[in-house]
Amino acid sequence: MMGELVVRNLIHRPLRTLIGVLAVGVEVALIVLIVGLTSGMLSETAKRIEGIGADIMVQPPAASILINFSGSPMPTKIGEKLAELKYVQATAPALLQFNSSGSVDTIWGIEPESFRAVSSGFVFLEGHDLEGPDDILVDDWAAKAKNLKPGDTFNLLNHDWHVAAIIEHGKGARLFVPLTTLQDLVGAHDKASIFLIKCTRPEHTEDVMAEARQLIPGYTIRPLSAFLSLMTSTNIPGLQTFINVMIWLAVTIGLLVVFLTMYTTVIERTRDIGVLKSLGAGRAFIVRALLTESAGLCLIGILAGIGLSYLARAAFLAGFPTLSILITWPWILRAGGIALLGAMLGASYPAWIASRKDAVEALSYD
Amino acid sequence: MGITATIREPAEGLTVPGKKSLDPILKTENLWKLYRAGKVDVPALRGVNFAVAPGESVAVMGPSGCGKSSLLYVIGGLAQASKGRVLVDGNDLSAMSDAERTKLRRSKIGFVFQRFNLLPTLPAKGNIAIAQFIHGDGFDPHRFEVVTSLLGLAGRLQHKPSELSGGEQQRVAIARAIINEPKILLADEPTGNLDSKNSEVVLQMLRQLNKDLGQTIVMITHNPEATAYFDRVVHMRDGVIVDGVPAD
Ligand SMILES: Nc1ncnc2c1ncn2[C@@H]1O[C@H](COP(=O)(O)OP(=O)(O)OP(=O)(O)O)[C@@H](O)[C@H]1O
Numbered sequence: 001m002m003g004e005l006v007v008r009n010l011i012h013r014p015l016r017t018l019i020g021v022l023a024v025g026v027e028v029a030l031i032v033l034i035v036g037l038t039s040g041m042l043s044e045t046a047k048r049i050e051g052i053g054a055d056i057m058v059q060p061p062a063a064s065i066l067i068n069f070s071g072s073p074m075p076t077k078i079g080e081k082l083a084e085l086k087y088v089q090a091t092a093p094a095l096l097q098f099n100s101s102g103s104v105d106t107i108w109g110i111e112p113e114s115f116r117a118v119s120s121g122f123v124f125l126e127g128h129d130l131e132g133p134d135d136i137l138v139d140d141w142a143a144k145a146k147n148l149k150p151g152d153t154f155n156l157l158n159h160d161w162h163v164a165a166i167i168e169h170g171k172g173a174r175l176f177v178p179l180t181t182l183q184d185l186v187g188a189h190d191k192a193s194i195f196l197i198k199c200t201r202p203e204h205t206e207d208v209m210a211e212a213r214q215l216i217p218g219y220t221i222r223p224l225s226a227f228l229s230l231m232t233s234t235n236i237p238g239l240q241t242f243i244n245v246m247i248w249l250a251v252t253i254g255l256l257v258v259f260l261t262m263y264t265t266v267i268e269r270t271r272d273i274g275v276l277k278s279l280g281a282g283r284a285f286i287v288r289a290l291l292t293e294s295a296g297l298c299l300i301g302i303l304a305g306i307g308l309s310y311l312a313r314a315a316f317l318a319g320f321p322t323l324s325i326l327i328t329w330p331w332i333l334r335a336g337g338i339a340l341l342g343a344m345l346g347a348s349y350p351a352w353i354a355s356r357k358d359a360v361e362a363l364s365y366d
Numbered sequence: 367m368g369i370t371a372t373i374r375e376p377a378e379g380l381t382v383p384g385k386k387s388l389d390p391i392l393k394t395e396n397l398w399k400l401y402r403a404g405k406v407d408v409p410a411l412r413g414v415n416f417a418v419a420p421g422e423s424v425a426v427m428g429p430s431g432c433g434k435s436s437l438l439y440v441i442g443g444l445a446q447a448s449k450g451r452v453l454v455d456g457n458d459l460s461a462m463s464d465a466e467r468t469k470l471r472r473s474k475i476g477f478v479f480q481r482f483n484l485l486p487t488l489p490a491k492g493n494i495a496i497a498q499f500i501h502g503d504g505f506d507p508h509r510f511e512v513v514t515s516l517l518g519l520a521g522r523l524q525h526k527p528s529e530l531s532g533g534e535q536q537r538v539a540i541a542r543a544i545i546n547e548p549k550i551l552l553a554d555e556p557t558g559n560l561d562s563k564n565s566e567v568v569l570q571m572l573r574q575l576n577k578d579l580g581q582t583i584v585m586i587t588h589n590p591e592a593t594a595y596f597d598r599v600v601h602m603r604d605g606v607i608v609d610g611v612p613a614d
Pocket residue numbers: 401402403408409410428429430431432433434435436437
């Protein structure tokens with residue numbers, strides 16, 4: 001009976017219900033997408049770093065795991081010293097340059113030979129390796145996003161690049177250029193942002209790291225395998241706070257709309273509340289009826305939110321193929337729980353008001 | 367009939383024509399109801415002594431503003447008495463909390479209003495069933511069947527209030543009021559919004575409820591003709607009852 005009352009009430013004012021449902025849906029979708037985008041991008045980045053195939057990464061002191069933003073570069077000489085360590089098979093320097101004009105990209109300046117030595121090498125889908133100074137390698141995702149094919153000319157950092165090849169994604173970056181060209185371009189002669197180390201055997205990773213720490217104390221030295229577990233929002237300064245603030249904002253929107261919806265409902269149904277009281281309904285019944293109604297509204301909203309999340313992801317990925325949005329059931333459930341809690345909170349004041357209405361006054365309400 | 371100036375003494379053992387002498391099912395003793403309007407207290411009831419025997423049907427008449435609705439609300443436990451006692455089936459409402467009065471209302475009182483007051487979102491069936499639901503015993507199909515056929519609602523149960531005539535709405539409201547077999551049915555001008563034909567149907571049904579099921583009824587009315595359907599007529603004026611002469 002309570003179910004019938006709730007359903008009938010919800011369909012009695014379809015527009016109001018729709019607005020409430022949409023608000024909760026947007027709330028849920030916002031949470032799912034924000035979390036999905038950050039965790040998707042982070043894990044995708046981590047996988048790409050891991051996918052390089054090297055064992056160790058050396059970064060400047062106090063460097064972030066977001067290697068794109070890692071402070072001032074180091075002299076390439078360090079790489080030569082690292083190469084002399086026991087159990088080191090090969091080292092490779094890379095200069096990372098962040099570019100945000102036009103699109104957001106990180107360009108890696110590499111030496112093709114040393115990079116091939118530390119990694120298992122690129123998979124060339126089309127074209128050939130870096131040969132000329134203006135050659136650029138573009139991974140398949142970026143090629144799709146920028147609509148590039150081998151032979152195309154492509155301007156980046158105020159420089160015209162010649163697309164030498166389309167490579168398979170998953171090797172650290174999406175764009176690779178010759179190290180020396182990039183060094184000249186950004187004025188960082190003989191400098192590198194990171195060094196990649198390949199050990200003679202993977203089991204020697206710990207030993208090499210210990211040696212390297214003695215050789216260059218203070219530098220950030222991490223195994224590549226650690227990136228996947230380290231690359232979480234809590235490890236990126238400010239990111240978790242940002243996510244939390246976004247979640248709070250989303251919840252606030254949902255809460256306010258549910259509040260307003262239920263508040264107008266209570267005012268509109270003042271007389272009905274009087275009628276229920278005349279039938280012997282107590283305060284608890286009135287509160288229960290209204291909370292059930294907002295819970296119903298919220299549940300429909302959550303379903304809408306799930307649909308909206310997948311829809312928005314599909315739309316984003318169609319427009320921006322290099323984005324990675326990770327929608328997971330734990331987070332859908334969490335977002336649903338958060339939305340439900342917000343809805344209950346938003347409905348509790350209107351429900352309380354309704355339960356306290358004077359029966360006689362309510363019955364004479366027009 | 368004439369209106370005597372004396373205030374009726376509270377009835378102890380009421381004698382109703384054609385009925386056994388019984389303890390009243392409803393009784394008020396020196397009942398006062400004050401409304402607070404700004405800084406002054408407006409008395410709506412000023413010492414009402416009133417008693418109704420089980421199975422009795424009583425019509426309450428009186429000029430507008432004399433306190434009829436107030437009396438009904440206090441008797442039904444919707445409003446708190448300011449002074450005096452209200453005994454419903456032996457329970458003193460004036461000493462009860464809001465929650466206790468709600469509980470008593472749930473089991474012993476049925477209300478019918480001038481404006482029907484059906485829940486607009488529910489069909490007739492739901493409007494009746496919700497009373498059973500609130501009462502707490504769940505849906506009783508047998509009682510439902512008896513009540514709805516008695517009130518001639520069988521074909522209209524799936525319709526929403528907006529799809530029912532005034533007379534039908536009021537019959538649904540009566541069905542809702544008596545579905546839980548309340549001790550007392552309280553009706554505040556139930557025919558006030560109905561044309562004479564529908565009024566007659568409603569009044570006849572109320573009489574039938576009273577005669578066939580022994581339903582105790584207290585009804586407020588402005589219509590002198592309506593009183594013919596009742597055992598007794600009570601007149602009110604300025605917050606007191608001014609007589610209690612049996613109608614027949
Ligand atoms: N909530 C209230 N606040 C202040 N005064 C009130 C309130 N309700 C009723 N009154 C006053 O109490 C008196 C009795 O009102 P009541 O509604 O009981 O009269 P009534 O006999 O039912 O009148 P009617 O025949 O018009 O329905 C009136 O003077 C009315 O103005």
